[in-house]
Amino acid sequence: MSAAFALPPRAWAMLVLTEARMVVRDTAGLVVPLGLPVLIMVMNGIGAGGEGREHFRGLPALDAFVVPLTIVMVVALIGVVNMPSFLASYRKAGVLRRLSVTPAHPASVLAAQVVVSLAQALLGVALALLVARLAFGVSMPRAPFTAAGVFLLAAAAMYALGMVVAALAPTPNSAVAIGLVLFFATMAVGGGFGGRGNLPGWLDAAGGHLPYGAGLDALSDAWTGAAPDPAQLGALAGTAVLAAAVAARTFRWS
Structure with a gap:
């Protein structure tokens, strides 16, 4: 694996640029990382309605809960579902096998794909926050550096889970299927469909320490200025x- 990171900076830049070009050519593939965050934010913002008048630590529910929920949802969907399908398609097409006999180790392609995918997630979240700010007057986090750190930590957890999906899935379709099951399972027990207070006590506690629930709670805390x-x-x-x-x-x- 260490050989994957032995490429010079210029080669790394070219590899990431190549991955980015391949992603951009797949216009439909950009809907999830760029279009979906905005759609989810608009739907949640409209749906918040009355909830937006409730306040948590001095912030409307839309700011304190709905926005963090949307961000975690987007990162989870891209990391656990979208990215693994790309990697599984590379394996099926023999791209990784062919790279194994070149100076560019296949792991370098995985790393470049993660970088490009994370860049898409960041851009999608930024667009969603811009829409939330302009359309719903959402405030930015009270603890911005903490929020950024939590975001990166949650992204690391989601993308690591996505790599497991990509490792185990034999085909792109199975990667999507496994990723969706994992996404909805963690979302269901993590508070993505409503407060975890309605769940049994043990499931509530477990959901709060799985990636979705932990990311949601920590990001919500950062948004409201709590530790x-x-x-x-x-x-x-x-x-x-x-x-x-x-x-x-x-x-x-292969």
Whole structure:
């Protein structure tokens, strides 16, 4: 794996640029990372309606809960569903196998794809926040640096889980199917369909430490200026490390 990172900076830049061009050519593939965040934000913003008048730590529910929920939802969908399907399609097309006999190790392609995918997620979230600000008057986080750190930590956890999906899925379609099951399962117990208070106590506690729930709670805390729960931050970091290790051990290049 270390050979994957032995490429000079210029080669890395060219590899990332090539990946970006391939993604841009797939116009339909840009709908999820760029169009979906805006759509989700608009739907949640309109749906908040009366909830927007409720306040949490001095902020409307739309700011304190709906916006963080939307951001985590977007990152989870891109990291767990969208990216693995690209990597599985590379394996099916034999791209990774052919790269294994060139100086560009297949792992470098995986890294470049993650970089490009994360850039799409950042752009999609930025567009969604711009729409939320202009259309619904949403405020920016009270603790912006904490929010940025939580976002990156949640993204690391989601993308690591996505790498596990890509490692285990034999085909692009199965990658999408497995990713969707994982996405909706973590979303359901993480508060994506409503407050976790309606869940049994043990499931509520578990959901709060799975990537979706932990990311949502920590980002909501940062948005309202509160300190995130260290246990939830640890859960995100632990998921990222553990899932990355599993993906590295099980990933198949062909």
